[in-house]
Amino acid sequence: MQLVDGQYQIGGINLLDICKEFDTPLYVYDCDKITDQYKSLLSAFKDVKVKINYACKALTNINILKLMNQLGAGLDTVSIQEVELGLKAGFSPDKIIYTPNCVSFEEIQMAVDYGVIVNIDNIETLEQFGHEYGSSYPVCIRINPHILGGGNVKISTGHIDSKFGISIHQMRHVERIVANDKMNINGLHMHTGSDILDVDIFLRGAEILLQTASDYFPNLEFIDFGSGFKVKYRDNDIATDVESLGETLSKRFNKFCKDYGKDLEIMFEPGKFLVSESGYLLVHTNVIKQTTATVFAGVDSGQNHLIRPMMYDAYHKITNISNPEGKKRIYTVVGYICETDTFGWDRRINEVKEGDILAIHNAGAYGFSMSSNYNSRYRPAEVMIYKGKALLIRRRETMADLIATQVEQEL
Ligand SMILES: *Cc1c(COP(=O)(O)O)cnc(C)c1O
Numbered sequence: 001m002q003l004v005d006g007q008y009q010i011g012g013i014n015l016l017d018i019c020k021e022f023d024t025p026l027y028v029y030d031c032d033k034i035t036d037q038y039k040s041l042l043s044a045f046k047d048v049k050v051k052i053n054y055a056c057k058a059l060t061n062i063n064i065l066k067l068m069n070q071l072g073a074g075l076d077t078v079s080i081q082e083v084e085l086g087l088k089a090g091f092s093p094d095k096i097i098y099t100p101n102c103v104s105f106e107e108i109q110m111a112v113d114y115g116v117i118v119n120i121d122n123i124e125t126l127e128q129f130g131h132e133y134g135s136s137y138p139v140c141i142r143i144n145p146h147i148l149g150g151g152n153v154k155i156s157t158g159h160i161d162s163k164f165g166i167s168i169h170q171m172r173h174v175e176r177i178v179a180n181d182k183m184n185i186n187g188l189h190m191h192t193g194s195d196i197l198d199v200d201i202f203l204r205g206a207e208i209l210l211q212t213a214s215d216y217f218p219n220l221e222f223i224d225f226g227s228g229f230k231v232k233y234r235d236n237d238i239a240t241d242v243e244s245l246g247e248t249l250s251k252r253f254n255k256f257c258k259d260y261g262k263d264l265e266i267m268f269e270p271g272k273f274l275v276s277e278s279g280y281l282l283v284h285t286n287v288i289k290q291t292t293a294t295v296f297a298g299v300d301s302g303q304n305h306l307i308r309p310m311m312y313d314a315y316h317k318i319t320n321i322s323n324p325e326g327k328k329r330i331y332t333v334v335g336y337i338c339e340t341d342t343f344g345w346d347r348r349i350n351e352v353k354e355g356d357i358l359a360i361h362n363a364g365a366y367g368f369s370m371s372s373n374y375n376s377r378y379r380p381a382e383v384m385i386y387k388g389k390a391l392l393i394r395r396r397e398t399m400a401d402l403i404a405t406q407v408e409q410e411l
Contacts, residue, residue, distance in 0.1 A: 001030070001280065001321075001359065008321040008359065011385040015282065015321050018383060018390050019357050024284040025301040025380040027368050027394075029059070031067055032385070033278035034364075038071050041229075041268065044246025048253050051267045053097055055227060056082055058271030058365035059279070061382055063393040065089035068274075076269035080107045083116055097224070097269070099142060099189065101164055112137055119189050119224075121165045123173060130181030140187030140224065141217075143168055145208040147192055147201070165190065168208060175216050185217050191226025191269065196240045199248050202228065206249060210256045222265035225249075229273035233315045233362050240273070272365040279364025281306050281380065282321075285356045286336065294332050297352045299343070302335020304374040306360060306367050309343050317361040318344050326350035333358065337375050368394075376402060 001008045001015060008015045010030045018028060041052050053074035056065060060082065066089050068075065074095040075086040080103075086096045093115035100107065101121055105128055111118050112133065120126045121142035129139055144165030166174060178185055190209050196202045206225060213220055230240045249266075257263050283299040290296075308314035318333050320326065328348045335341035343360060352358070371379045378397035383390050 001319075003324055006324055008319070008324065010280075011388050013385055013388070013390050015280075015359065016357060019282055019284075021390065022381055022383055022392060023396065024282050024357065025299075025305055026282045027363060027380050027382040028280045028282060028390075029061075029064065029275070029364055029382070029384040030278045031387075034064070034067060034274055035071060037274050037277070038068075038073060040242055041246075041270065041273070044242045045250055045266065045268075046246075047250040049263060049265045051222070051265050052274075053095075053224075053267060053269040054274055055269045055271030056086065057369060059275045059367070060085055060369055061384075061393050062089050063384055063386075063391070064275065065091070067384075067386070069095075073274075074267075076271075077116075079103070080110050083111055083114055087114065097140070097267075099191070099269075117187070119187070123166055123170060123177065126166070126174065126183075127177045127181075130177055130183045133183075135182045135184045138184040138186035138221075140189050140222075141166060141174065141185055142189045142191070143209060143212060145190055145192065145205045147194070147205040147208070164193075168212065171212060171216055178216075184219065187220060187222045187224055187267075188213050188217060189224040189226065189267075191224075192228060194228050195230040196228040196245065197230060197238055199241065199245050202245065203248065203252065206252070210252075214256075214260055220260075220262075220264055222267050223253075224267035224269065227268065227270045227273070229268075229270045231272055231276045231362070234317065242273075275364035276362045277364065279362070279367055281360040281363040281367060283358050283360065285352055285354055285358060288352060288354055294346075295330065297331045297333045297349075297358065298336060299333060299358060300336060301343075301360075301380070302337035302375075302377075303339060303341035304335075304337055304377050305371050305380050306343070306363055307370050307372075308366055310339075310341055311370075314362075316343060316363065318347055318349055319359045319361070320350040320352050320356050321359050322356035323350045323352070337377070373397075373402060378402070 001010050053076040054068045055076040075091050077083045096116040098111040098116045099119040119140040142165045145168050232239045283301040287298040303310045331349050332345050333343040381396040382394035
């Protein structure tokens, strides 16, 4: 969002007007920002055959999926329902990669029936897959290289006792299974969940994957380096230097392809990087509450709508868009849920009055998609700013939605 003539805008549209039209709490997504992020990745990897698969668990509104499809992205999915949403949004099956963890084998069979790319992260499942499909259906293997980068332990997946991936130390076993059923391994994958802050550290993990590729798998078509792209949450945060990563990794990858004897595709599956900064949760200030120690701004939202601050201690910047020129004061911004649902402690925010609209930043990824109806509250509506228009892409819920799946018995 930009401050233009004393108004916060996205794509020329005043955010306060959007709140008047669609009410609060409201998720707003800036499609231009998503497009820019996608293009910056493409351009950083212009020297290799790159494919960007949007990790859609970050934000699954079908209109966002359609936008990604329009941009030319593929789709990274972690459940059969996400696969189905992707197909509904118009993705062809060969552009969808299915990377489940601990799902039933029946669900993997469904993915095969849909014809999507299947990524397996467990030796037993790989063996079962081999017995069932032999060489008839290609499969990708998710490897855990056991590298630990930066980032929150709750979102890191690369450690030795992580439930994700097949350990790099089990490749001989994998080799036997693959040989036994003459399996067609078409891809190698890693997603460590760590933030890429240091390109060299990331390359160490990548090196392990490339080494494994040339040691064990001669028929690959792609190598998928997962995500780990970090975005800014605070003004002075360091984000992943995509340009430098692209330059260094492309060079290394091209050399690898030469040695391997085949031009493989390089894939990534960013979620946050594509959508986090595009999104804002707009909330209405219900009360200002002064206690002996703190001034609280209580808003019409809470952990039921955006749980990242409470679950991951994530920092989300907060702006008072109703008072762009106001004097800064210190507030603790809290929700209306009967839990300690604090969006931000001791924040310097332009003076907040009852009725002011606050914008919570970085709400595009893992915002709506992790929301709930806790406290029997309705989830927010969603709007996207697309080609200078504010489009409603999810209407506000009603009591009928809340009880739609309940079965009322005669008691
Ligand atoms: C969640 C997830 C991603 C996306 O992670 P971000 O941090 O949002 O970029 C990518 N790949 C897999 C397999 C995931 O589970």
